[in-house]
Amino acid sequence: MEDINPSYYPATRAAGLAGDKINYDRGGPNRFMEVQGVTKARKEIIAGQGNKYNVEFAIKDSVNEQNPIQCTAEVLYPTNKQSAPNVTYKLQSEPQNNTTAKDQEFYNNMKHRSVPLAAEEIPDKDGNIAPDMKPIWYLALAASSFVKCQNATEDTYYRSVVIDSVKQVVRNDNALEFHFKTRIHQMTTQEMEPWWIEALWDPSGGLKVNNYKRLPKFNPDENSSRHS
Template sequence: GKNIPVALHNNHLLFSFTPFPSPSTFHPQIKARTEEGAEEDVMATGELNPNHYPARRAAQVVQHYLNTRYGSPFRLIGVQTVHSGNAEDVADSGRKYQLELSVNDIITNVGLSFFSFSFNHNTCSAELFFPKGKGQQPPEVKASHEGLLKIDIKAQEEALYQKYKTNQTLMSAQYLPDSHGHIEPDMKPFWHLGILASSFIMLNESTENTLYNVAQVANITQLVGEIIHWKMLFTWSPAEGVKVVQMKRLPHRHEREKSPKTN
């Protein structure tokens, strides 16, 4: 057996968001605002008016979902038009929605075609389901639209990644956008990144009573990607291969520095 220290490094750029003091903050790291419709509209069943809250709320949830799948600092999906929709109760388990809508890339303002959200799996399809039960549960969304990938942004993504991966000074910014709605051009990818990151939160927190949008990124800071150290005890033989006997994650560097020295 060999007792070997192992260092693992996750080759990603690390960022943290800090809170913006506001009563409308729905997550400790991203400030967002919600728009509330009349309570009686929430439980609308059957064909929906595309301009009313039930259809708009459902479409917004689909937007969050598509951004979690296809979003980038250089690609953000927005709902352009809700064309039609319907809702129905599913026994006592929840409610499902079907929508027809069109979306566009918010950054380039390029339309990404009209497509249908339905249960027809021969087309681009999605299922939007709000479960009922004790405690809040995130909605279930199944959607895809490969047309969202036709805009080639690989070169832009790689350039941004390499710039901040090799930058000697870690980036930091506050208030994107500022109180006048202004964002410096070189900070726009990080504003988009904030929207993208918050899409995971907004998707998880969405209900039939919410309509989430990101209002502002209060602070974004690039973090140092610390190497994680492990100590492992393992055996190896040609017949049995590698077998791990013990593994222990060693303290972070700052934890080791705070620990009292012992003989």
């Protein structure tokens, strides 16, 4: 295993992917975790498996402005690029801010809408997000984090997300269901890749991406799709 510069692209890419995993596991309508910076990184070439990165970094809940939490993570990019990376992490402590009340309020508002939610362009063309759309925005970020984790390779770096549209689907069970059309910025190609994501969420069960697919951009035959 060799040490690598923590500011170099391979280290920040691995930490970013670990941050995506954390957001899918712990993110929601009132929490979004941001990687603050990599302090230590190592790389190991594992014959027959792939390249593994060990990274140490801080992560912060930017919605609730709590103190950064130290994190260690391992990211294994498999030799078979059709397989998703294996990401494991350990937080020094759990996020301190309790979002239970705000999550329940959001859930109640969505469950009792007279008309299911339908919205477009989040953020808008000026980069603004209406206050009542911010929980939807954070849910979309967390759901997109799952797509990033499933489709990342050692040659990609997925970062920012734009919601082209979101539609709420009425359900008879406890879950809220949202269908997102998003574009995810792939930094190595500078493309905004279009994805459709079906996400379920409720306060007790958390977030689950039920289905997703990459949408056609130019030639549909050039685009792949995967399902969870």
